[in-house]
Amino acid sequence: xxxxxxxxxxxxxxxxxxxxxxxxxxxxxxxxxxxxxxxxxxxxxxxxxxxxxxxxxxxxxxxxxxxxxxxxxxxxxxxxxxxxxxxxxxxxxxxxxxxxxxxxxxxxxxxxxxxxxxxxxxxxxxxxxxxxxxxxxxxxxxxxxxxxxxxxxxxxxxxxxxxxxxxxxxxxxxxxxxxxxxxxxxxxxxxxxxxxxxxxxxxxxxxxxxxxxxxxxxxxxxxxxxxxxxxxxxxxxxxxxxxxxxxxxxxxxxxxxxxxxxxxxxxxxxxxxxxxxxxxxxxxxxxxxxxxxxxxxxxxxxxxxxxxxxxxxxxxxxxxxxxxxxxxxxxxxxxxxxxxxxxxxxxxxxxxxxxxxxxxxxxxxxxxxxxxxxxxxxxxxxxxxxxxxxxxxxxxxxxxxxxxxxxxxxxxxxxxxxxxxxxxxxxxxxxxxxxxxxxxxxxxxxxxxxxxxxxxxxxxxxxxxxxxxxxxxxxxxxxxxxxxxxxxxxxxxxxxxxxxxxxxxxxxxxxxxxxxxxxxxxxxxxxxxxxxxxxxxxxxxxxxxxxxxxxxxxxxxxxxxxxxxxxxxxxxxxxxxxxxxxxxxxxxxxxxxxxxxxxxxxxxxxxxxxxxxxxxxxxxxx
Amino acid sequence: xxxxxxxxxxxxxxxxxxxxxxxxxxxxxxxxxxxxxxxxxxxxxxxxxxxxxxxxxxxxxxxxxxxxxxxxxxxxxxxxxxxxxxxxxxxxxxxxxxxxxxxxxxxxxxxxxxxxxxxxxxxxxxxxxxxxxxxxxxxxxxxxxxxxxxxxxxxxxxxxxxxxxxxxxxxxxxxxxxxxxxxxxxxxxxxxxxxxxxxxxxxxxxxxxxxxxxxxxxxxxxxxxxxxxxxxxxxxxxxxxxxxxxxxxxxxxxxxxxxxxxxxxxxxxxxxxxxxxxxxxxxxxxxxxxxxxxxxxxxxxxxxxxxxxxxxxxxxxxxxxxxxxxxxxxxxxxxxxx
Numbered sequence: 037x038x039x040x041x042x043x044x045x046x047x048x049x050x051x052x053x054x055x056x057x058x059x060x061x062x063x064x065x066x067x068x069x070x071x072x073x074x075x076x077x078x079x080x081x082x083x084x085x086x087x088x089x090x091x092x093x094x095x096x097x098x099x100x101x102x103x104x105x106x107x108x109x110x111x112x113x114x115x116x117x118x119x120x121x122x123x124x125x126x127x128x129x130x131x132x133x134x135x136x137x138x139x140x141x142x143x144x145x146x147x148x149x150x151x152x153x154x155x156x157x158x159x160x161x162x163x164x165x166x167x168x169x170x171x172x173x174x175x176x177x178x179x180x181x182x183x184x185x186x187x188x189x190x191x192x193x194x195x196x197x198x199x200x201x202x203x204x205x206x207x208x209x210x211x212x213x214x215x216x217x218x219x220x221x222x223x224x225x226x227x228x229x230x231x232x233x234x235x236x237x238x239x240x241x242x243x244x245x246x247x248x249x250x251x252x253x254x255x256x257x258x259x260x261x262x263x264x265x266x267x268x269x270x271x272x273x274x275x276x277x278x279x280x281x282x283x284x285x286x287x288x289x290x291x292x293x294x295x296x297x298x299x300x301x302x303x304x305x306x307x308x309x310x311x312x313x314x315x316x317x318x319x320x321x322x323x324x325x326x327x328x329x330x331x332x333x334x335x336x337x338x339x340x341x342x343x344x345x346x347x348x349x350x351x352x353x354x355x356x357x358x359x360x361x362x363x364x365x366x367x368x369x370x371x372x373x374x375x376x377x378x379x380x381x382x383x384x385x386x387x388x389x390x391x392x393x394x395x396x397x398x399x400x401x402x403x404x405x406x407x408x409x410x411x412x413x414x415x416x417x418x419x420x421x422x423x424x425x426x427x428x429x430x431x432x433x434x435x436x437x438x439x440x441x442x443x444x445x446x447x448x449x450x451x452x453x454x455x456x457x458x459x460x461x462x463x464x465x466x467x468x469x470x471x472x473x474x475x476x477x478x479x480x481x482x483x484x485x486x487x488x489x490x491x492x493x494x495x496x497x498x499x500x501x502x503x504x505x506x507x508x509x510x511x512x513x514x515x516x517x518x519x520x521x522x523x524x525x526x527x528x529x530x531x532x533x534x535x536x537x538x539x540x541x542x543x544x545x546x547x548x549x550x551x552x553x554x555x556x557x558x559x560x561x562x563x564x565x566x567x568x569x570x571x572x573x574x575x576x577x578x579x580x581x582x583x584x585x586x587x588x589x590x591x592x593x594x595x596x597x598x599x600x601x602x603x604x605x606x607x608x609x610x611x612x613x614x615x616x617x618x619x620x621x622x623x624x625x626x627x628x629x630x631x632x633x634x635x636x637x638x639x640x641x642x643x644x645x646x647x648x649x650x651x652x653x654x655x656x657x658x
Numbered sequence: 659x660x661x662x663x664x665x666x667x668x669x670x671x672x673x674x675x676x677x678x679x680x681x682x683x684x685x686x687x688x689x690x691x692x693x694x695x696x697x698x699x700x701x702x703x704x705x706x707x708x709x710x711x712x713x714x715x716x717x718x719x720x721x722x723x724x725x726x727x728x729x730x731x732x733x734x735x736x737x738x739x740x741x742x743x744x745x746x747x748x749x750x751x752x753x754x755x756x757x758x759x760x761x762x763x764x765x766x767x768x769x770x771x772x773x774x775x776x777x778x779x780x781x782x783x784x785x786x787x788x789x790x791x792x793x794x795x796x797x798x799x800x801x802x803x804x805x806x807x808x809x810x811x812x813x814x815x816x817x818x819x820x821x822x823x824x825x826x827x828x829x830x831x832x833x834x835x836x837x838x839x840x841x842x843x844x845x846x847x848x849x850x851x852x853x854x855x856x857x858x859x860x861x862x863x864x865x866x867x868x869x870x871x872x873x874x875x876x877x878x879x880x881x882x883x884x885x886x887x888x889x890x891x892x893x894x895x896x897x898x899x900x901x902x903x904x905x906x907x908x909x910x911x912x913x914x915x916x917x918x919x920x921x922x923x924x925x926x927x928x929x930x931x932x933x934x935x936x937x938x939x940x941x942x943x944x945x946x947x948x949x950x951x952x953x954x955x956x957x958x959x960x961x962x963x964x965x966x967x968x969x970x971x972x973x974x975x976x977x978x979x980x981x982x983x984x985x986x987x988x989x990x991x992x993x994x995x996x
Contacts, residue, residue, distance in 0.1 A: 082993050227991060271995070280992045294983055304745050306737075324974035326981030329745055329967060333737065334770040341734040341767075342741030345710070348728055349746040371731050461992065464983045499726035499742075499749050502705045507674070507720050509729025519676065520721065 045224060047258055050265040056115025057221060057269055058123030061213070062140045063132030063153075065108040066098050068210035073110025075214060075231065077456050079223045081281040084271025085114035088568065089456045090122035090641065095311070095394045102156075102164030104135045114221075116270040120422070120568030122455065124643040128220070130213055132156060132187075135165035137172075150180040151216070153209070155188035183262045187212055194252035195245040204242065208249035215253020222268045225250060275460055282459035284423040284452035285312070288356075288382060289319035291430025293326055296352045298431065299438060299470035304329040304346035305354045306339040311394040312450040313356045313384040336364035340381065344368060347377040348508070350474060350498035352434060356382035358450075359401045360391065363408065369443060370409045373534065375508045376486070376494050378437035378444075380430070381405075381415075385449040385564075387639045396639025397451035399564050400615035405445045406593055406622075412531045414538040416440075417592040419447040421567035424459040426452065429590075431467075436541055438472050441493040442534075447592070449614075451641050452565040472496070477503040485518035492537040539594050548596040552578055552585030555605035557658035560651060561631070562612060563589040563619055566642055570612055573647030580648075582655045592619070600627045607658045610634060612647055667698035674724040680715060685836035685862035686783060690722055692843040700750070700850055707750045710739040712759040715790050716783035716862075719754040733764020736771035736780065743778050744964045750850075751778035757798040758788050761817050765797075772826035774963040775854040781846070782819055782859045783836075787868035805867075819859045820941035820955060824934060830856035831937060831955040836863060837876040841887070841952060848954055854962050875950055884945055888953030893925035896949045904948070911939050913948060930957040 059076065063069045070091055077089050090111040099106030113123035128149040131137035133156040144150060157170050172182065191209040192202075200208075211232070218225055229247060236243035257263055296303035305328065307317045321330045329346070333339035336357055343353030357365060362383045372379055385401045387393025405417055416436055420429040429446055437444040475483060475495045480503025486494050497504040506518060514521035515530055550559065552574060562570035567588050574586035587602060589595065603609055603623065611620040612634040620633045634650045636642060672694045680686045697707070707725035711717035713732035720727030726749075730738045735753045743751045753771075760768045760782050771780065787805065788794040794807040798819065802811040823831045830852040834845040842860065849856035861872040874884045886896040886904070894904035895916070903925040905914045914920050929936055937956040944950060975981075 078991055082991055084993055084995060274995045276995050278988065278992055278994055280987070280990065290983075290987070293981075297983060302745055304741060306741055323981055323986075324971045325978040326983075327971055327975070328981075329971070331741065331744065331967075334766055337734060338737035338740075338767055338770070341730065341737035344730070345728070345738035345741030345743075346745045347741075348708075348726075348738070349742045349749070351745040353741065367731055368734065375728070461987045464987075499708050499746065500705055502703070505674075505705055505724055505726050507709075507723075507727035507729065509721070509727075510731055511729065 045254070047219065047222070047266055049258065051222065051268050052265050053268050053270065055117060055269070056113060056119065057127050057267060058111065058113040058125065059128045059130070059217065059221075060109055060111040060126045060140060060143065061130045061217070062107055062109040062136035063210070064101055064136070065094055065096070065106045066101065067108070067132050068207075069108045069110050069132070072210050072214050072217075073112060075228045076217060076223065077112050078281050079218070079227050080112065080114035080269075081279070081458050082227060083223065085116065085269050086119045086272035086274060087112060087114045087281070087457060088119045088122045090451065091454045093395055100164070102133055102135055102161055104139050104165060107136045107139050109136070109140060114269055116272050118272060118274070120572050121641070121644060124645050130217060132213070133165065134161050134167055134171060138165060138167065141171075144180060146179050148180055149183065151183045151185060153187040153213070154184035155186045185216070185256070190252060190256060191249050194248045198241050198245050198248075200241060200245055205245065208245045211246045211249040212253040212256075215250040215255075216257045219254045219257030220263065220266050222266055225254060274458060278461045279458045280461055281456050282424045282427070283454060283456045284420065284426045284448055285315035285384070285454070286319050287424055287426035287459065288420075288430050288446070288448065289316050291427040292320070292354055292380070292434075293323060293328060294427070294464060294467070295431045295434035295470065296328075297464065298467055299352065299434065299472050301352040301472065302327055302329065303354065304331070304343060304351040306331045306333050306342035306346070307356050308333050308336045308339045308361060310336075310358045310361045312386055312453045313358050313361075313382070315453070316356050316382070316384075336361040337368060340365040340368040340372075343379050344372050344375065344377060347372070347379045348375070348499070350496070353377070353379040354382070355379070356384065358384050358386045359388045359404065362401060362404060366409050369415065370411065370413050371510045372443040373413050373415060374510050376441045378434075378441050378496070380433050380437055380444055380446060382446045382448065384453045385447060387637070393639040395450065397449045397565065397641060398614050398637060398639065399449055399566070400618065400637065401447065402563075402592060402615065402618040403621075405447065412535065414535050414593065415443055415445050416538055416541045416594070417445045417447060418590060419564040419592055420452060421564060421588060421590065423452050423455045423457045427459065435470050436544060438470060439493065439544065440491055440537055440540060441496060442537060447564055449565045474498050475501065475504060477501045480504055484516045486513060487516050488533070491540045491543070492533055541591070542594045542597045545591050545596060547598040548587055548589065548602050550585040550587045550602060553583060554585070556583035556585060557606065557655050558582070558584040558608045558610060558651065559587055559603065559606035560584060560610050560612065561587045561589060561603075561619070561623065563592060566612060566614060569642040569644055569647055572644045573651060576644065576648050577651040577655070580652070582651065583658075584651055584655060589619070595626070603627055603629045608632060608654055610650065610654050612642060612650065614641070667703070669694040669698060672697050672704055672724050674722055676721050678722050679718065681866050683865040684715070685785065685864070686716060686719070688836040688839060689781070689783060689842065689860055689862065690719065692839055692846055693723070696843050696846045696850065699847060702750050706748065707752070708742060709752045709754055710735045710742065711754040712756075712764055713790070714756040714759045714788075715864075716754055716756040717759060733759050733762070734767060735759070736764065736767040739778055740771060740774070740776050740963070743776050744967050747777070747964050747968055753778060753780040755780060755782050757782065757784045757786060757796045757819070761797040761819060761822070769822065769826040772823055772828040772855050772857060775829050775960055777854055777962040777964050779849045779852075779856040779858070781849070782857070783862040784819060784859050785862045785864035785868055786871045787864050789864045789867050793867035818941060818944070821938065823857045824937050824941055824956065827934065828857050828956070829854040829960045830957050832857070833859045833861070833952045833955065835861040835872065835876050835885075835952060838881070838952070845953065848957070852957060854960055874945060884949055886943075886949040886951050888928045888940070888951050888955065890928055890930045890954070893922045893927050895922065895925065904943075906939075911943070911948075930954050
């Protein structure tokens with residue numbers, strides 16, 4: 037098959053070389069747009085492009101067909117240079133119906149390529165999208181290179197010899213669209229053909245039909261006169277090595293498994309399904325042969341409590357959720373902090389408050405994970421900055437948690453959870469081990485469950501060890517012995533000790549470094565998933581000659597020890613956040629720096645353009 | 659776990675060095691004493707045992723045991739214990755809870771623990787009152803009970819813990835009474851020997867906020883007429899003179915007096931492995947219409963959650979080989995950048 041495909045993939049039409057392309061695929065949530073996007077991403081990654089993706093889908097599994105609410109989109113930027121965002125403006129939009137067209141057209145650049153499935157622009161389709169007239173007939177269409185493709189008819193034609201039902205045949209049209217897009221950008225069809233063969237191995241007719249639809253889409257691109265040239269994007273010059281495509285949630289799962297192995301620990305993962313964190317549960321459930329325990333608990337509270345129980349037993353306890361679930365876990369997180377047991381709590385943030393925007397991204401849980409518990413209850417907080425970075429974040433969190441005997445919170449978000457980028461595959465054998473020791477009972481007479489080491493960590497004595505029987509609980513404890521204590525001096529001492537223990541994390545983390553000049557007009561401070569957009573925007577501003585540097589914070593509690601010093605080297609500090617100014621509030625309170633916020637809560641990531649504009653404006657007044 | 663060559667343990671070996679801080683006269687003392695009496699008989703060293711509790715008077719229990727222990731948060735002990743037991747199947751795990759802890763704030767975890775059949779024991783100290791918060795009514799308080807929060811009488815219909823446990827198809831369900839120490843010790847031992855979740859409700863007296871709530875069942879003077887001791891394979895007989903029994907008529911049960919043509923052979927015979935309906939009938943026997951059964955209502959074998967989880971891991975390792983991260987990272991589509 038591969039030789040056939042290779043010869044088929046030769047295009048006789050002219051080819052244009054471009055340095056990068058942003059494509060958005062938009063259709064009904066049942067149209068398979070996420071599948072199409074994933075295939076385009078994987079194929080582009082295999083061709084050596086740098087990639088960044090942004091899936092954007094409704095919370096409803098199947099919102100009413102053809103409506104604007106039901107539009108599901110997938111955006112990917114692939115380039116021959118490094119990219120850190122899925123792209124601001126779209127070079128090519130593939131719209132499968134009128135609703136997809138009108139809800140996405142604003143992001144298509146002037147002169148951009150607009151491919152529509154014209155079979156889905158009948159009166160009834162327009163009505164579903166709340167349109168009186170066809171947008172294809174409007175004068176605004178002259179701004180774009182409109183290509184009308186009768187995808188339904190062409191797909192039916194391509195698969196007719198297989199005798200499928202109309203419904204079955206119709207479902208193949210996303211592969212037709214895929215074939216066309218693959219032709220347009222000279223992507224190999226081989227990986228997708230492999231995928232089809234694998235995925236539909238139990239239904240040979242459907243398998244065959246999808247293959248035919250894919251090839252027909254390619255052939256259509258090659259023969260239609262409406263598409264003149266196709267485009268090519270050369271491989272990017274990434275750091276040499278072996279790469280794979282990585283999504284944020286997958287990277288968290290793999291990072292947790294790696295941390296468990298590096299520390300010689302059994303991984304126990306207690307979780308309750310919630311968007312956008314559930315994929316971590318799915319991913320870890322696949323790896324029972326790695327000794328991974330996954331427990332789908334009856335609720336969020338049971339999920340975190342089961343992880344606490346596992347941690348008491350000596351396992352690596354982990355729980356994950358999103359904002360609403362983290363709210364439910366709050367009391368138990370306080371318990372884990374009080375028990376001084378190591379564990380990891382992951383918050384894959386989504387739009388809030390309450391149920392909010394389940395499938396959209398936001399960074400508004402920072403203050404929740406820092407302060408959303410009763411009493412003085414500080415916890416270390418680390419935020420991942422990109423899909424692949426989630427892997428390292430998980431490992432670092434366990435390094436800190438196990439060293440200091442306390443829960444550590446990881447913040448991710450919907451944008452990096454579902455986004456993808458190339459990941460330079462590490463060699464596990466070369467990674468630094470995580471040393472964990474349990475007292476063995478040989479010095480039982482001197483054992484005290486809350487005796488502390490130089491970092492204020494207590495010993496992790498586990499059940500089954502003779503002579504070390506001890507009780508832990510949520511009631512305040514006397515230091516050293518761990519016995520219940522209501523003594524006022526002891527309580528103050530313990531509150532300060534737990535606070536200092538978190539502060540000690542600063543000894544384990546690198547100092548803050550900036551990208552750009554070490555002093556100047558403006559420092560842009562970012563955290564979490566806005567890294568790519570902020571970094572790209574600062575680079576562009578630097579190229580414009582502005583005196584601006586970028587500082588990305590990975591550690592939100594404690595902050596790197598030199599942060600206060602760094603902040604004061606710039607006349608102005610700008611903190612863009614996908615919330616109403618949560619990091620800004622912390623920075624202002626802690627360092628008395630008059631930081632300026634740029635805040636957006638639309639359920640969408642920052643565009644580079646808007647950040648560059650903000651940076652320019654602030655620099656003007658610096 | 660091996661029991662060979664172990665020193666013989668005594669009740670005192672299971673006592674911690676902490677002062678017990680329950681009110682003098684509390685029924686909890688009796689349960690603590692019987693637990694300490696039973697544990698040495700199990701042949702399991704104290705370091706292999708973990709007591710997990712929630713919040714409430716009963717939940718202070720772990721502090722008084724010289725074993726491992728977690729005093730967790732309100733209602734959540736079953737979840738903590740589940741995470742512990744599945745990852746450490748070698749440990750003997752006990753959950754200590756109360757009527758508010760298990761049936762109100764922790765009701766969800768309670769039923770899920772039972773339906774999963776995690777191999778651990780859960781002892782519910784039922785005193786029909788909130789003691790630690792000083793006397794509000796609980797989910798097992800009878801209708802009409804006047805408490806600090808129900809000055810005109812409770813209007814909620816009380817939960818029957820046994821019905822709830824049976825509804826979750828618990829594999830071991832038993833009941834005992836704090837003052838009936840021999841029965842209590844025997845019941846705790848039966849629970850400890852059961853493989854799967856063993857649930858024991860203990861009628862426990864709160865002498866400060868709900869004194870005498872169980873007198874009818876606990877007092878020697880009235881006990882025999884108000885309580886029926888279940889024995890597997892034996893007919894249900896009770897009364898001071900052992901002259902009364904329980905007869906099944908159609909789908910209903912009734913109290914009958916022996917004699918006058920009614921003999922033991924007419925009575926319902928207890929069967930711990932009987933159909934769930936049998937256990938439900940027993941659980942529905944409430945005062946004053948019926949004597950209340952104590953002992954083991956149901957004891958059946960069923961695969962445990964922890965065994966099955968560990969078996970899946972073993973099977974996955976056998977089938978696919980132990981996981982190799984480097985191999986996983988390099989599986990599927992990868993590409994080389996030179």
